[in-house]
Amino acid sequence: MTLWQLLVVVLVNSAVSDDRTNLIHDGQIDNDEEVPVIQINVEDDKEERVFTADELSQYDGSDETKPLYMAVKGTVFDVTEGKDFYGPGSEYHFMTGRDVSHGIAKWSFDPKHHHDNLDGLTKEELEELDKIYREVYLAKYPVVGITEKYAQLRRENMIHDEF
Template structure:
């Protein structure tokens, strides 16, 4: 399934009838089983329904970092992002990809 950023926003956990999705480097994961983390009020709810690569790389929950822009990230930050990707791949199913609209 291909999703645009606008479509991905529909999967932010605010509608309990829909799953919760997060994109990392354009790969969309269903993180619904981690609802306590990614759902409304969760520690990482800011990432739900969004492309979160930069924020994960920087270990940041700042609004301005929640994007897919990897420009200017350090080698260490890219390594952190790769670690997050591996964790998501091991724990959550891939449901699609984010397309640039």
């Protein structure tokens, strides 16, 4: 079992159900196969916060007075509750303060995969990313906003919201 698989097992086993409003993104892979649905979780009563890459990087644990944030598929999660996994000195600390969707999809700790670009991922990798996104992050951690990149895709009608 890889470390990524272990992370998923541990986090899924400790996940709690969460029924909040979802935003949906349908996309296409280069070969016209459907991409798994991207489900974004935003609470109805809160204005959606958009994080620039610089703003998100301020929540990487280097300032102990700030919570720990990370993004997956453009959704910014407060993972402070999982500080044993994501806090400074922990194995997954590299994930905080950024969107590491590519690395999650590839089950990779290699720094070259610590980014949000999903180009070149296989259908299986995208499906695994969607599964981890839903079963780990949406299930366990509060959503605090979206990334600026995701907001731009929405403005360009590349992402469709469903309410």
